Amino acid sequence: MSSDRCGVPGPVGAELICPAWFTGPSGVPYVPTLGPVHPGEDAAGLIRDVFSVAGTGQVLPYDKDARWSRVKDEHIIGATLATGIFDQACQHGEHGQHGGGVVIPTLARRPHPRITLYCYGTDHAEIRRLAADLRAEHPGTPVHRVVLRSGATESIGGGAHAVRIWLYDFAAATGTDASDVRVPGVHVLGECFGPLVHSFADFAERMHADGWGFVRGQLRERDLGPILIRVHEHRVVAATGPLQIRADARGRPRLLPQYLGVLPEARGHGFGEDLRHAVTAWARQHGAEYELLQTVLGGPADRLHARLGARRLGTRHHQPAEHPGTC
Numbered sequence: 001m002s003s004d005r006c007g008v009p010g011p012v013g014a015e016l017i018c019p020a021w022f023t024g025p026s027g028v029p030y031v032p033t034l035g036p037v038h039p040g041e042d043a044a045g046l047i048r049d050v051f052s053v054a055g056t057g058q059v060l061p062y063d064k065d066a067r068w069s070r071v072k073d074e075h076i077i078g079a080t081l082a083t084g085i086f087d088q089a090c091q092h093g094e095h096g097q098h099g100g101g102v103v104i105p106t107l108a109r110r111p112h113p114r115i116t117l118y119c120y121g122t123d124h125a126e127i128r129r130l131a132a133d134l135r136a137e138h139p140g141t142p143v144h145r146v147v148l149r150s151g152a153t154e155s156i157g158g159g160a161h162a163v164r165i166w167l168y169d170f171a172a173a174t175g176t177d178a179s180d181v182r183v184p185g186v187h188v189l190g191e192c193f194g195p196l197v198h199s200f201a202d203f204a205e206r207m208h209a210d211g212w213g214f215v216r217g218q219l220r221e222r223d224l225g226p227i228l229i230r231v232h233e234h235r236v237v238a239a240t241g242p243l244q245i246r247a248d249a250r251g252r253p254r255l256l257p258q259y260l261g262v263l264p265e266a267r268g269h270g271f272g273e274d275l276r277h278a279v280t281a282w283a284r285q286h287g288a289e290y291e292l293l294q295t296v297l298g299g300p301a302d303r304l305h306a307r308l309g310a311r312r313l314g315t316r317h318h319q320p321a322e323h324p325g326t327c
Contacts, residue, residue, distance in 0.1 A: 017102060019043035021120040028148035028165070028314035032104045032118040033074045034063060036165045036292040038248060039313065046249060051076060062249045064256050067224065074108035077115070078134065103127055103145075105134060113138070117145040117321055131321035143321040150314045161318045162297035166310040169290050170255070170283050183278040185271075189227040189239070199236040200229055207239075207261040215242070215259055228278050230262075230271040237266035240275040245288045255279075255288040260301060272304055 021027050022043040029039045031046050049060055054076040059066045104118045115134050117127065131143045189200055204216040218224055219242075227241035240260040248254045258279065262272050283291065295302040297315060306312075 017044075017047050017104075018120075019047070021102065022047075028120075028150055028316075030118075030148050030165060030314070030316060032076060032106050032116075033072070034060070036294065036313065038167070038252070038254070038290060038292070041249060049249070060249075062247060064246070066246070067244055067256065068218075073110045074106050074116075076104060077107045078105050078130075078137075103130060105130065107138070107141075113141045115141055115143045117143065119145050119147045128321070144318055145321045147317040147319075148314060149317065163294045163316045163318070164297050164302055165313040165316065166293045166295065166305045167290060167313050168255075168280070168283075168293070168305075168310050170280065170288055171290075183274050183281065185230055185232065186274055186278040187229050187231060189229050189241075192229070195234065196229070196231065196236060199231075199234075200227075200239065203229075203236040203239060203261075203263065206263060210261045211259045212239070212261055226282070228275055228282070230274050232266065232269075232271065238262040238271040238275055240279060243279065243282055243286075245283075245286060252289050253287050255283045255291040257291070257293050262300075267300065272300070273308070276304065276308055 022031060022037070023029055023039055023041065029037045029041065029043075031037050031043070031050060033050050034046065037043075037046060053060060053072065056075075057071045059070060059072045063072065065072065102120050104120075106116050106118065108114055108116070115138060117131060117134075119127065127145070131145070134143055135141070187196070189197070192200075201216065204212040207213075215224075215227070219227070224242035225244035227239060228243070229236045230238035238261060240258045243258060244256045245253050246256055260272060260275065279291075292313075293305065293310070294316070295305060
């Protein structure tokens with residue numbers, strides 16, 4: 001189906017979706033339950049797939065979460081809510097100007113039950129009514145909304161937690177030769193022995209709250225791909241990984257997002273940048289075409305990716321559904 005028409009044929013609710021909200025000039029390539037997607041993806045096809053597996057626990061083969069679990073936790077629930085004059089707006093690729101929009105509710109149970117309203121377009125009073133209805137159907141489950149904004153309209157205010165979406169195009173990358181995977185001070189954890197292995201265990205323990213405790217636990221159970229470590233003065237001060245490539249919905253090799261951590265006392269010395277150069281070299285050598293990442297707006301990683309020339313795709317703002325901010 002052509003992306004310049006409104007409505008995605010398929011399961012109930014999908015027909016309300018305008019693909020331009022995801023991949024149009026002012027859209028944000030972020031699909032509920034899948035997360036960021038490449039701007040060149042077939043948005044209509046992705047949306048059909050997500051609706052078709054809702055509530056089944058099935059993990060789509062190109063879902064980035066497939067490496068962690070065989071069962072999909074987050075799924076679409078209830079009715080998709082269309083707001084405003086979305087048909088005409090979508091056909092002209094000007095959904096934001098005409099007040100059109102859509103709200104897609106999802107439910108996840110891990111690590112704690114939560115309902116998320118993914119908002120595309122402008123605010124509408126029915127969004128708050130939808131949130132109230134979902135609270136009544138799922139007592140005790142918090143309801144939040146995620147507002148997607150293109151790069152031109154990033155800020156919504158209201159104290160929302162904001163995350164930026166980045167794209168690395170490895171086919172266009174320059175500077176690091178694909179044959180030169182080694183960056184000074186960066187090593188592959190699996191090729192290390194003795195003191196560095198113990199140093200990584202200490203690093204993971206200290207960075208437990210940033211996900212490294214989880215990663216180390218997963219590494220004990222299965223091979224997830226290489227972990228790159230930055231060594232300084234004979235100890236691990238930073239790490240990133242696991243590095244894994246998975247085909248997207250169109251079959252293009254995509255480098256999956258990694259954890260990236262730097263010990264507090266080691267920050268500001270370029271160790272994270274060293275790891276990113278090594279990641280780019282590894283990705284190009286192993287045939288990855290691109291990578292999608294998310295960073296806290298204005299944080300150290302956000303500034304790092306801006307400095308390294310990654311492409312901004314938009315922002316994701318997370319806040320309680322009852323907050324008076326706009327969708």
